[in-house]
Amino acid sequence: MEIYDRLDRQYQMFAKEYKEAAVRVLDSGWYVLGKELESFEREYAGYMDSRHCVGLNNGLDSLTLSLRAMGIGKGDEVIVPANTFIATVIGIVENGATPVFVEPDAYYNLDADRIEERITQKTRAIIVVHLYGQAANMQKIRDIADRRQLRLLEDCAQAHTASFDGRTVGTWGDVGCFSFYPTKNLGAFGDSGAIITDSDEIADRMRMIRNYGCSQKYHNEVRGVNSRLDEMQAALLRVKLGHLKELIKARRAVAGRYLEEIHNPAVLLPGVREGATHVWHLFVVRCQKRDRFQAYLQEKGIRTQIHYPIPPHLQKCYADLGHREGEFPITEQYAKEVLSLPLYNGMTDEEIQYVIDTVNAFR
Numbered sequence: 451m452e453i454y455d456r457l458d459r460q461y462q463m464f465a466k467e468y469k470e471a472a473v474r475v476l477d478s479g480w481y482v483l484g485k486e487l488e489s490f491e492r493e494y495a496g497y498m499d500s501r502h503c504v505g506l507n508n509g510l511d512s513l514t515l516s517l518r519a520m521g522i523g524k525g526d527e528v529i530v531p532a533n534t535f536i537a538t539v540i541g542i543v544e545n546g547a548t549p550v551f552v553e554p555d556a557y558y559n560l561d562a563d564r565i566e567e568r569i570t571q572k573t574r575a576i577i578v579v580h581l582y583g584q585a586a587n588m589q590k591i592r593d594i595a596d597r598r599q600l601r602l603l604e605d606c607a608q609a610h611t612a613s614f615d616g617r618t619v620g621t622w623g624d625v626g627c628f629s630f631y632p633t634k635n636l637g638a639f640g641d642s643g644a645i646i647t648d649s650d651e652i653a654d655r656m657r658m659i660r661n662y663g664c665s666q667k668y669h670n671e672v673r674g675v676n677s678r679l680d681e682m683q684a685a686l687l688r689v690k691l692g693h694l695k696e697l698i699k700a701r702r703a704v705a706g707r708y709l710e711e712i713h714n715p716a717v718l719l720p721g722v723r724e725g726a727t728h729v730w731h732l733f734v735v736r737c738q739k740r741d742r743f744q745a746y747l748q749e750k751g752i753r754t755q756i757h758y759p760i761p762p763h764l765q766k767c768y769a770d771l772g773h774r775e776g777e778f779p780i781t782e783q784y785a786k787e788v789l790s791l792p793l794y795n796g797m798t799d800e801e802i803q804y805v806i807d808t809v810n811a812f813r
């Protein structure tokens with residue numbers, strides 16, 4: 451058996467609809483900034499309980515351009531989880547702002563109790579990341595942002611439709627940032643991303659920035675870029691959005707079986723915080739003998755991944771930030787111990803059982 455996070459199963463489930471949508475776009479003669487994107491933006495905003503959605507090229511742009519739209523840049527500090535994917539940090543650094551790292555809690559998300567000690571005169575914003583698909587501790591973080599008058603951005607790239615205290619992620623902050631990279635729970639068939647916001651001002655600005663900085667052709671009001679979600683991806687995303695509830699339900703079922711049936715003292719299972727929901731973008735376990743565990747699974751035909759082996763503060767490209775090993779010990783420990791088990795839409799019962807049995811047999 452060969453088990454790995456595969457994307458073709460999900461495509462096959464709805465292949466007929468995807469093909470119809472693709473042909474509709476091809477036949478339309480209109481490929482960028484058209485009806486499909488307008489429809490997707492309207493549908494996604496509604497789905498996420500938000501007033502606006504602005505489609506972009508990718509998830510990284512949703513972070514970089516949101517900070518830009520809020521005027522956050524040189525001399526500003528932005529609080530960010532130390533335990534995150536590099537893109538969250540790139541979004542800050544590429545605006546000339548400084549990332550200020552905060553350790554994670556037991557749920558791998560930004561530890562709300564460690565935020566305030568890192569706030570200074572220069573702090574302008576907090577970025578939370580709903581890592582692996584579980585909502586962060588949003589009520590507390592929203593309170594801190596309000597009390598300290600900081601902007602709040604949510605990196606929801608892994609957590610489409612997760613919620614905290616019944617409120618959808620992406621609607622707690624000023625802006626919710628999304629990636630539709632193919633592997634994400636709501637994935638396209640190429641790169642794309644979006645932001646959601648209730649602010650007319652931020653939405654207007656983002657629409658200008660993504661299209662060279664103009665609201666009217668050839669009148670460039672702000673410094674913009676080219677970051678448009680094209681018609682083909684928008685049309686394909688609309689198909690998947692129509693099935694997102696059932697797709698997430700299926701991910702929950704796999705995760706539920708892993709949680710119930712994996713019993714191995716060497717393997718620490720993920721927990722879910724009270725008040726939070728988890729949409730299981732990734733099923734991340736921890737093991738002190740992680741590398742041996744991963745090699746064992748590989749030998750048995752189970753391909754796993756590590757999210758993430760090197761934390762951003764120790765990446766070579768950010769050596770100039772001056773961080774050193776040992777500075778964020780929890781993050782660094784997680785990086786040495788985490789392992790993501792296969793979890794994808796269309797996973798068969800036989801495949802799930804094989805993963806469970808193989809993990810349980812690890813010594």
Ligand SMILES: *Cc1c(COP(=O)(O)O)cnc(C)c1O
Pocket residue numbers: 508509510511534535537538579605607608628629630631641642643
């Ligand atoms: C995938 C991801 C991004 C970046 O999205 P892209 O579309 O690949 O640019 C940002 N943040 C997190 C947490 C992600 O998982």
